[in-house]
Amino acid sequence: MPKLVKDGAIIEDTWQRLDKPAGDAADVAVPEGQVIVPLSVWLAQRNALQARRDIGVWIDSDENALELGEDAKTLPLVAVHFPGFMDGRAFSSARLLRERLGFEGELRAVGAFIRDQLCYLSRCGVNAFRFDDETTDLEQAKNSLKDFTEFYQAGVDQPVPLFRRRA
Amino acid sequence: MYIYDHYDHEILRQRVAQFRDQTQRYLAGELADAEFLPLRLQNGLYIQRLAPMLRINVPYGMLNTQQLRRLARIARDYDKGYCHVSTRQNIQYNWPNLEQVPDILAELAEVEMHGTQSSGNCIRNITSDQFAGTAPDEVVDPRPYCEIIRQWSSFHPEFAFLPRKFKIAISGSQMDRAAIQVHDIGLQLVTNDAGDIGFKVLVGGGLGRTPVIGSVIRDYLPEAHILTYLEAILRVYNLHGRRDNKYKARIKILVRAMGPETFAQAVEEEWQHLKGAQSTLRSEDIERAKSYFTEPDYQTLNDAQAQAGVDALAGEHLAFSKWLQRNVRAHRVPGYAAVTLSLKPTGIAPGDVTDSQLERIADLAERFSFGEVRTTHEQNMVLADVRKDELFELWQAAREAGFATPNIGTLTDIICCPGGDFCSLANAKSIPIAEAIQRQFSDLDYVYDLGDLDLNISGCMNACGHHHVGHIGVLGVDKKGEEFYQVMLGGNASNDASLAKVLGPAFEAEQMPEVVQNLVNVYLENRTDEELFIDTYNRIGIVPFKERVYAKAG
Ligand code: SF4
Numbered sequence: 001m002p003k004l005v006k007d008g009a010i011i012e013d014t015w016q017r018l019d020k021p022a023g024d025a026a027d028v029a030v031p032e033g034q035v036i037v038p039l040s041v042w043l044a045q046r047n048a049l050q051a052r053r054d055i056g057v058w059i060d061s062d063e064n065a066l067e068l069g070e071d072a073k074t075l076p077l078v079a080v081h082f083p084g085f086m087d088g089r090a091f092s093s094a095r096l097l098r099e100r101l102g103f104e105g106e107l108r109a110v111g112a113f114i115r116d117q118l119c120y121l122s123r124c125g126v127n128a129f130r131f132d133d134e135t136t137d138l139e140q141a142k143n144s145l146k147d148f149t150e151f152y153q154a155g156v157d158q159p160v161p162l163f164r165r166r167a
Numbered sequence: 168m169y170i171y172d173h174y175d176h177e178i179l180r181q182r183v184a185q186f187r188d189q190t191q192r193y194l195a196g197e198l199a200d201a202e203f204l205p206l207r208l209q210n211g212l213y214i215q216r217l218a219p220m221l222r223i224n225v226p227y228g229m230l231n232t233q234q235l236r237r238l239a240r241i242a243r244d245y246d247k248g249y250c251h252v253s254t255r256q257n258i259q260y261n262w263p264n265l266e267q268v269p270d271i272l273a274e275l276a277e278v279e280m281h282g283t284q285s286s287g288n289c290i291r292n293i294t295s296d297q298f299a300g301t302a303p304d305e306v307v308d309p310r311p312y313c314e315i316i317r318q319w320s321s322f323h324p325e326f327a328f329l330p331r332k333f334k335i336a337i338s339g340s341q342m343d344r345a346a347i348q349v350h351d352i353g354l355q356l357v358t359n360d361a362g363d364i365g366f367k368v369l370v371g372g373g374l375g376r377t378p379v380i381g382s383v384i385r386d387y388l389p390e391a392h393i394l395t396y397l398e399a400i401l402r403v404y405n406l407h408g409r410r411d412n413k414y415k416a417r418i419k420i421l422v423r424a425m426g427p428e429t430f431a432q433a434v435e436e437e438w439q440h441l442k443g444a445q446s447t448l449r450s451e452d453i454e455r456a457k458s459y460f461t462e463p464d465y466q467t468l469n470d471a472q473a474q475a476g477v478d479a480l481a482g483e484h485l486a487f488s489k490w491l492q493r494n495v496r497a498h499r500v501p502g503y504a505a506v507t508l509s510l511k512p513t514g515i516a517p518g519d520v521t522d523s524q525l526e527r528i529a530d531l532a533e534r535f536s537f538g539e540v541r542t543t544h545e546q547n548m549v550l551a552d553v554r555k556d557e558l559f560e561l562w563q564a565a566r567e568a569g570f571a572t573p574n575i576g577t578l579t580d581i582i583c584c585p586g587g588d589f590c591s592l593a594n595a596k597s598i599p600i601a602e603a604i605q606r607q608f609s610d611l612d613y614v615y616d617l618g619d620l621d622l623n624i625s626g627c628m629n630a631c632g633h634h635h636v637g638h639i640g641v642l643g644v645d646k647k648g649e650e651f652y653q654v655m656l657g658g659n660a661s662n663d664a665s666l667a668k669v670l671g672p673a674f675e676a677e678q679m680p681e682v683v684q685n686l687v688n689v690y691l692e693n694r695t696d697e698e699l700f701i702d703t704y705n706r707i708g709i710v711p712f713k714e715r716v717y718a719k720a721g
Contacts, residue, residue: 086205086288088328092405095325100440114202116189123324147185150178152318153394154446155325161394161445162174163318163452 003138005118006106006128008145010138013130015077017058017110030055036079036110039063046071058110065093065101072101080126082111091124098125098156115141119148125156168229168539169314169459171279178322179276182283186210187269194266209289209327211282212268213591220589221260221268222285223275227295227313227337228256228541228549232529235540237278239525245271250525252510252518254582254631255334256294256542257285261589283321288329290320290401294336296344297543300460301551303499307356307364309339311456312393315448319394326401330408331416333401334373341662346544348372348381348664349636351418352400357387364390370400370430371422374630378666379419382427384434390453392438394446399438403430463537463552468502473555480559487562489615490573495558504555506536508548508570509580513605516598517583518546527568535561544633545582547575572611578620578687579605582633586626586643587650593626595643595650600624600679607680608687617687620700623658636660638701639686640667641679652679656686656712657704670713685716 001012017036021028025044030037036056042049049055056077059065065080072078078097080090090109097103108128109121115136118129122145129141154161171179189206192198198206207213211222223238230238238258242250245267251259263271275281285292293313300308316335320326326333338345339356347353353369365387372381388396400418407425409415422430481488496505508528511517520528528548532540535557536550543549548570553561565571574580581604584590586597601624608614623637627644634640636658644651651673658667674682687700689712694703704712 085202086328087410088288088326088330089406089410091325091328092402095402116185116202116206117328120322120324120327148178148181148322150174150181151324152178152321153323154444159445161319163315163448163455164445166172166174166455 002130002134004108004128004130005138005142008142010142015056017079020060036077039067042071043067050074056106059093061087061089061093065096068097068101072097072103075103075105077106077108078103079108079110082109082113085112085114085117091120094121094124094126095156115144118144119146123151123155123157168231169226175279179281182281182322183269183272183276186272190265190269205287205328208287209284210268210272211285212265213286218262219265219268221263221271221282222253223258223260223280223282224285224292225256225258225542226317227293227299227310228297228543229310230540230542232532232538232540234278234280235525235529235532237274237280239522239529241271241274242522242525249519249521251516251585252520252542252546252548254544254546254584254633255292256544257292258542259585261585286332288331289327290323290333290335293317293320294334294345294544296338296340297541297549298344298496298505298551299339301498301500301503301505302340303497304341305339305499306341306358307339308460309337309356310460311453312354312356312390313337314459315453315456316393316397319397319446326405329401329405330410331413333404333418343662346633346636346660346664349374349378349660350381352397353381359387366390366393368396371419371427373417373419374633374635375417376414376628377419378630378635379423380664380666382422384427384431391448392442394448395441395444396434396438398441398446399434402437403433463539465500465503465552466554468554468556470501470555473502477555477558486573487559489611490562490571491558493573493577493615494571494575498552502555504553504558506550506553506558506561507543507575508550508565509572509574510547510570511574511580512569512572513579513609514602517581517601524568528570531561531564531568545580547580574611574614576619576621577614578608578617578622579614581605582621582623582637584625584631586624590626592629593643594645595626595652596676597624597626597632597643600641600652600676603676603680604683607684617690618699622683633660634658635666636664637667638704639683644673646673650676652676654682654716656709657701659701668709670709671717682716686712689715
């Protein structure tokens with residue numbers, strides 16, 4: 001089973017992620033078990049899927065995380081997707097999920113991000129990292145979470161900017 | 168000047184360690200080229216035509232003598248004994264070894280300097296007025312705000328992978344010397360009727376391929392809210408800026424596509440959620456920043472007496488009087504003046520400075536200007552706090568060291584990017600063009616008589632040489648592998664900012680001195696007593712210039 005980094009530990013990934021549907025999102029058959037569905041599928045099948053506790057939603061970089069609205073408070077997992085590691089929209093989407101929508105579940109980065117982005121991603125509220133590149137050395141990647149231990153600005157991890165904490 | 172505390176040092180130490188690790192992984196083949204690219208850029212490292220280029224931030228242009236000496240040492244130990252002052256007030260090394268860059272950054276960190284976010288798709292070094300704190304027309308000293316914004320933007324976790332680079336400039340004076348209208352965000356410090364400090368906010372200005380003058384999206388933003396408001400602008404840009412085409416990815420394209428009003432509304436909506444958060448500045452936070460930019464230990468001087476002394480010497484020494492006229496500016500404190508050291512003698516690439524010259528400048532700063540120096544976006548250096556009664560002595564020392572060319576603001580004070588000699592993006596060389604023009608106008612008296620005339624040269628459309636805002640702008644273009652130069656007229660980076668208009672078909676390198684001479688001749692023949700080149704151009708228009716240049720050059 002593939003692995004991921006979550007809350008600083010390496011664990012097995014028990015979730016399955018569905019691709020975006022080519023056709024109508026309403027027609028997608030969502031399998032049993034822990035499934036991360038595309039935002040479009042969630043929005044189209046929300047009433048049926050809401051009854052399940054094992055459904056997560058992934059948001060692509062060109063999608064608006066705010067469309068989850070109040071649902072964010074009840075979902076166990078939301079993923080933000082990197083189509084390429086240079087596409088930095090997921091950083092903002094993650095903050096919106098945490099700071100605007102009050103999402104408290106597992107916030108997962110998925111896709112083509114790289115290890116050197118972990119520290120900043122975690123500052124934006126991401127707490128789980130599932131690399132597309134399965135050759136990534138997760139032990140090493142974990143170290144990147146600690147690239148910095150002090151920061152100037154407010155973040156999800158530390159809402160008080162340094163200028164208010166300086167003696 | 169800002170002084171690091173243990174937090175700043177720790178953060179920078181961690182950055183150097185991070186980049187050292189990234190460089191080692193790259194050299195060991197564990198980090199792919201494409202992945203290392205943005206990481207090295209965000210530490211200032213480009214891979215250029217001939218060698219890497221390392222760009223070091225000079226936050227809003229301020230340097231102390233310890234930093235100057237360290238820059239000199241690095242030029243000597245890791246480079247070919249010189250460096251370059253860029254058009255964004257930064258310092259560039261042209262010949263470092265990739266393997267040694269982490270060591271260079273470690274040496275810089277010791278003197279509170281770095282290359283963090285000096286390149287790449289992130290918030291770049293904040294630029295400002297080189298005469299901040301000393302200019303008589305200053306409304307509010309911009310430096311404390313520059314520092315607050317520098318800290319906010321440094322290692323910002325959300326905005327390190329923007330659609331494109333992002334430049335912020337701040338002006339606190341009546342006359343804009345920071346070119347805020349051609350930045351991604353331009354901030355003008357203002358006071359309202361109650362005397363409270365705030366910002367006029369411009370967005371979407373910029374040079375490059377599509378030059379645009381920025382739009383005002385807010386006339387008055389109280390100072391307390393600057394960080395949350397910037398965060399709102401950046402978030403709107405990060406989420407909505409184009410990522411499909413790097414030539415359309417700057418914020419100016421987004422602002423234009425949405426329309427400035429709609430863009431302003433989107434920012435306003437986003438800001439409503441951020442307003443009042445912990446990033447709001449309390450008065451003690453602003454006071455703390457201001458405490459680093461207190462006045463140096465000015466003496467109480469008799470201005471009239473000092474001025475009389477200067478005038479008397481000027482009467483005896485014509486060269487000194489010309490230098491006073493061009494290179495010395497008024498200061499708001501009686502008995503003091505601000506002096507620009509010219510890095511533009513003929514025959515030296517504009518903005519280049521050697522290790523020993525940097526050390527000479529440090530000596531001069533210590534002796535004459537409280538140990539501080541500023542870099543300028545015109546690629547010169549400034550001693551901002553010189554006693555008038557020491558100007559003559561400074562002039563003699565500066566002349567000996569080669570910094571006293573009395574050409575500041577004149578035709579030979581050319582703004583020039585590194586161009587095809589160094590830059591891998593260039594279409595054409597720019598330094599030899601600058602030199603050829605300087606040689607054409609080697610008669611200092613002649614140049615002096617021409618008065619203010621900005622000539623700016625870029626080696627390609629990226630416009631690092633700010634050619635769109637030169638009174639005369641020169642742009643290197645490539646035609647079937649040959650280098651040509653397009654000439655434009657009428658640009659202006661100051662308060663009444665305007666973009667230059669293309670004169671006509673491009674020229675060969677050899678024609679350029681003559682072309683500029685023809686432009687100058689048209690000015691000389693048409694000017695009235697009070698007119699500068701730009702005034703004459705604005706009055707008579709582009710046609711007479713065009714006719715002359717193409718009649719002769721054609
Ligand atoms: S304007 Fe072009 S040639 Fe000149 S430094 Fe910039 S990118 Fe290079």
